Amino acid sequence: MHDFWERAACGEELYLTGDDAYNHQARTRYELEPYISSFADFEATRDLRVLEIGVGLGADHERFAAAGANLSGIDLTRNAVEHTRARLERRGLTSDLRIGDAETLPFGDAQFDVVYSYGVLHHSPNTAAAVAEVHRVLKPGGIARIMIYHKRSFVGLMLWIRYGLLALKPFEPLASLYAQHLESPGTKAYSVDEARRLFAWFSEVQISTELTHGDLLTSAAGQRHTGLLLNFARKVWPRRLIRRFFPANGLHMLITAVK
Numbered sequence: 001m002h003d004f005w006e007r008a009a010c011g012e013e014l015y016l017t018g019d020d021a022y023n024h025q026a027r028t029r030y031e032l033e034p035y036i037s038s039f040a041d042f043e044a045t046r047d048l049r050v051l052e053i054g055v056g057l058g059a060d061h062e063r064f065a066a067a068g069a070n071l072s073g074i075d076l077t078r079n080a081v082e083h084t085r086a087r088l089e090r091r092g093l094t095s096d097l098r099i100g101d102a103e104t105l106p107f108g109d110a111q112f113d114v115v116y117s118y119g120v121l122h123h124s125p126n127t128a129a130a131v132a133e134v135h136r137v138l139k140p141g142g143i144a145r146i147m148i149y150h151k152r153s154f155v156g157l158m159l160w161i162r163y164g165l166l167a168l169k170p171f172e173p174l175a176s177l178y179a180q181h182l183e184s185p186g187t188k189a190y191s192v193d194e195a196r197r198l199f200a201w202f203s204e205v206q207i208s209t210e211l212t213h214g215d216l217l218t219s220a221a222g223q224r225h226t227g228l229l230l231n232f233a234r235k236v237w238p239r240r241l242i243r244r245f246f247p248a249n250g251l252h253m254l255i256t257a258v259k
């Protein structure tokens with residue numbers, strides 16, 4: 001898992017291009033996932049103690065820093081931490097950035113007003129342990145904003161068609177298809193009920209889902225997915241139908257939880 005992300009941080013190969021690479025990657029990111037800004041609520045974090053877990057290329061981290069958060073960030077890989085550090089330095093922004101593991105956070109109890117983690121905790125082998133750590137480092141009344149994958153998504157359906165049905169394994173469990181074929185080995189996805197159980201530690205939990213560019217096939221897919229079948233699907237994918245009748249079957253599950 002570590003090696004998968006160390007080879008190329010999230011989106012590095014697809015979006016970190018050109019002279020103005022970090023700005024280009026950020027523009028593409030917020031065009032493809034416009035709901036990030038309201039979910040992360042960057043502007044509201046001025047002077048708050050904020051921890052981001054799994055900074056990746058650091059686009060969101062840069063926005064917390066620019067908003068004036070008192071910021072810390074960790075990632076499992078040196079590559080991600082170095083990208084994020086370089087990204088902040090070019091704008092004279094600062095953060096306490098460290099290599100670290102979500103399952104054993106290198107911080108004391110009740111330190112942060114906000115813990116943010118976008119598309120990370122479902123990659124960690126023991127996601128429940130990582131959520132318990134989020135709870136531990138939050139101050140009482142602090143807010144966790146966490147995106148993890150939603151199981152009953154169109155991305156899940158595509159995985160089933162490609163690696164279940166067409167591979168003559170129609171009964172392969174969805175969990176095993178996500179684990180083997182989506183991103184890093186062992187990636188998980190959750191139903192809304194499972195996510196509620198995961199966040200049972202918290203006093204208040206709100207969960208919503210978003211149809212993503214992956215569900216709608218409106219972008220190049222992730223680091224692992226290419227090929228003729230995908231190109232064909234892009235041409236015939238019923239995007240309007242999906243938006244209209246299945247808005248709750250998106251891959252991204254946005255969880256806001258109060259300690």
Ligand SMILES: C[S@@+](CC[C@H](N)C(=O)[O-])C[C@H]1O[C@@H](n2cnc3c(N)ncnc32)[C@H](O)[C@@H]1O
Nearest residue numbers: 005010054055056075076080101102118120124
């Ligand atoms: C899909 S990328 C997401 C990065 C960034 N949050 C974003 O939205 O672009 C996943 C990131 O999480 C990091 N990661 C995976 N497991 C982790 C763990 N247990 N602790 C800390 N970081 C982890 C990976 O190294 C990678 O940078």
